[in-house]
Amino acid sequence: MELSTLLNSVIHGVWYYVVIFLLILTVVVFVHEMGHFLVARWNGIRVDVFSIGFGPEVWGWTDPKTGTRWRFSLVPLGGYVKFFGDADAASATGDDRPMTDEEKAVSFQHKRVGQRAAVVFAGPAANFIFAILGLAGLFLVLGQAVTEPVVGAVQAGSAAEAAGLRAGDRINAINGTPVDRFQDIQRIVRIEIERPLDLSVQRGTETLAIEARPKVVQRKGVFGDMEKVPVLGIAADSARTTLISHTPGSALAEALRETEGMVRSTFIGIGQMINGTRDSDELGGPIRIAKGAGEAAQLGLSSVVFYTILLSLNLGLINLFPIPVLDGGHLVFYAIEAILGRPLGERAQEYGFRVGLFLVLALMVFATRNDIVALPIWQVVKQLFS
Template sequence: MLDLLHTLVSFVCVLTVVVFVHEMGHFLVARWNGVKVEVFSIGFGKELFGFNDRRGTRWRVSAIPMGGYVRFFGDSDATSTTQDADAVEEMAEADRAVSFHHKRLGQRFAIVAAGPLANFLFAIIVFAGFFMTFGQSRSLPVVGEVMPGSAAEESGLLPGDLILSIDGTTVEHFQDVQRLVPLSNGEPLDVLVRRKGAERRLTVTPHMVDLDDGLGNTVKVARIGIQVSLSPDDMRRLGPLDALGAAVSQTWSLSADTLTYLGQMISGDRSTDELGGPVRIARFSGKAAERGLADIVMFVALLSVNLGLINLFPIPMLDGGHLMFYTLEALRGRPLTARVQEYGFRVGLALVLALMVFATWNDLSVLIW
């Protein structure tokens, strides 16, 4: 019971932070554009407690801690769908001035995009602070040891080889190798190395090996079977500018890698068993909290990147769906009809619910079986 309570508390704390950052992005840009914010809610459902600020916004914590929302003046619900068309037309001029749906297209676009962008910005700040405080591992990509029977041995990689690039992507540190090899999902890699001053090009086909994902689950991961000689000097604290650059690069890589993994799942090249939902996030939150401050901080940043990225998917109900509608509005010169938007949101809701059910089933099936 104590372990379960620890996991739940960790999960709620982690999720609350990233949701608060996301909704605060919407909130601040809406305020800057003169939109009245009626509700800022962490969680859904019945309000547990809250207060009203001097501008009339109700700040609340709700019973179901699985997200949050801001509701603008003129919205009919938490998804920022408009109120009845007749009611919107009958708005007084003073109400139109603070209504989200009466703002210019560019303003509405900025308000909606601000949520995901806030998550990315938050992750960059967290990563930069981490690299300045704890440091960043920057081991040279020099092969220290080649494991017997490994893909590296089969391809001809030797100890002392300096890895320069993998499939055309420049390798600066050994951590780049650790990131790029799993992305291959077992497909052959074009590896450029420097050996005794001369460059050599090798084809390395990673082996798919069974590894523990940190939660006791076995997952298949591409490995080439090399080790690097690590040194305490490899973990270096970075200055502010270097830390900021490394943080931007880290956020970009995480986003690009996530899209690659999702693309492989959609194409059938990667198992969808790796797709996790709230239960898996909760378990990772608990494990990260157990390992200490550094791990929980990095996990919060990682989750923030993923929340920002997922919300940009062009699915109605998500921020990306709204942005898709606004883009079509800009191209057409007028908004989509209310009926088209309504059907779009219904389809979007069905997709989001189906994805949540599937991911949760993956989580539960691991626990049960």
């Protein structure tokens, strides 16, 4: 390989799989932390630091009006806001030093439990709002391609062929769930991995009840990652695809519908991983996310925007999990405080955050392990030592 070709390959890889990934991650993290920041300010809380990334500061500036230090830190894989009165960036413990009444008035730890809960919830909420408005914007600008749920072709040797489906069949319902468009078929088939599909099919003037058992195959996903998915084996009829133009109101309504579907599918997928019906190897970490960002960038700007929306939605969901260290864990502690009329003891909270930190780190290690195993070079290494 010539030096110029190698150099171009390296530049290509760095741009698509590192720079684009960090840009997308920065946007998503900024949205999340800005949610915390804005609601904190609305509640009269002083914010000491707003950081994109962790570790030593690389560049920053101090707002003379609020005293907030805005900065970029060395490790650009996340971010945080540190409130006045916090002993650490996670708001897990308060500063023990005596405070004046003026300092207590702007301290996070001295605010009412409802105010603290609102500040914590605002981060995930900002990610959801960003995702919904982003989807609405895409639908408004680009329109929305909608395909009728009509079989255009049946793949030879597929589950659809074995079940007796034919080109021209219209699928009206799957496992009792109504189907309005072909995209609904794809979504339902992906999440109904553990049981056969009972299809209500219209063929001419007849309505048929057909049972199909999708085959689970490994294939390349939309953004380049390898995934195991159930496949029915039918293709849409391209002649029945229309591009719907939306008004701002209909675009927002459709964005809410799509967001609800994504959230529901995510929770179903997590439940299937827990009960063993879905392979936990599908769980990805930073390497897989970076690969997805790179693939999205090569597909075009609209794919980058959609990937950013998807990542924002997932970040909001993950942070709402009731695990100490995450926003959801803080909300659980605040709910207990509201019920008891007092916060949990410091030791209980400390143990809770230790357990939460262990769970988060273990999940990160497992997800990164999945990323490494999925890399092509891993197969080469296995063959060398097998």
